[in-house]
Each structure stands twice: as C-alpha cells, then as structure tokens.
Amino acid sequence: MFGRKKDDAAAMPAATDETIEPGPGKGAPTPRRSQQVAQRQRPLVPTDRKVAKEAERRRRMEASEKLRQANETGDDRYMMPRDKGPQKRFARDFVDSRWMVGEFLMFIIFAFLIVALAMPGALQLQAYITMGLWAVLLLTVIDAYIMTRQLKKRLVAKFGSSERGVLWYASMRGLQFRKMRLPKPQVKRGEKPS
Known part of the structure; x- marks a missing residue:
C-alpha cells in the first residue's frame, strides 16, 4: 500500500551523475558533499617543495x-605594528623636531670610557x-621627562587622550641617534609637527 512495486523500481533508470539534468536557472547539478570536501582539501606539505620555498x-x-x-617614506600601511597609528606618527615627529640629550648619550659614554x-x-x-x-645620565632622564610631559599635553590637545605606550615609544626614540632612527625622521629640527 505505501511501498513501491517491484515493477516500477525496475522501470526507473538508476540515477547517476551523467543522467542528472540541471534544473532551470541552476546551470549544473549540485556537487556531492564528498566532492566539495575533496575540492577544499589542501596538502599539508606542498608537492613541490622547491617551488613552495621559492614562493615563500x-x-x-x-x-x-x-x-x-615604509620606513623611508613614513607610509603607515606597511609599517610594523609597533610604529602604526596617528599618535605614534605625531610622537615620532615631535621627537624628531627637537634636540635631545639622549641621542648623544652613547657618544658621551664612549668618550668617557676612552x-x-x-x-x-x-x-x-x-x-x-x-x-x-652620572650628571649626563641625570640630564638625559630629566630631558626625557620634560619631553614626555610636553608630548602628553600635545597628544591630549590634538587627539583627546594619549594611547598606552606612546610616551615610552617617544622616549626610546629620543635615545636613538637621529640618523639611525627607524622609521626615518620626516620633519626637520625646529619644525612644528602637524
């Protein structure tokens, strides 16, 4: 009553991939799940290691x-994450626009050692x-403290707040010799950072 008759089952052709007709507007039969999974699978180890190594x-x-x-031009898109952001750009420009005792610290220590x-x-x-x-080290610390206080005021005035780590970033940049700073300075000494 609810089942199929054996004659009807024999009369129907067996459904295979070749006999499936695409529906209107579909364009192709729906792939089976196993076929979809097989298409998505990638080998863990490349088949040609030499080509993969060259591509890497x-x-x-x-x-x-x-x-x-990016380090030469100051382009934020390709910089390292530690250098990205408008506040860090402003901090870099602020430090690069002034003279700092810390940037000459290594030369002074070297001279004292000689x-x-x-x-x-x-x-x-x-x-x-x-x-x-010890006097030079104290001057370096005082100079860095004064610079970070001024920078914080300027950051709050321009951006509304100071991001975490920007002041430390600026003080570490101030300890580097100007020609060795990365990203390269984009402002001249005495120029106002924008």
Missing part, C-alpha cells in the same frame, strides 16, 4: 621591501669622569 622567499622579500620603503682607559693611574680624574657620567 619571494613573498618575504616583497614584504621586507615594502617595510623598508678617557678613563687612557689614564688608568689618575684616580682623581677617574672620580671626575664618573661624576660627569
């Missing part, structure tokens, strides 16, 4: 070239050199 090397070279150009090693017998001179070195 090329991709890394392109990324490093974009990063180098003088101290050149005259090992002069204990009185050694004491003066040590006190002078």
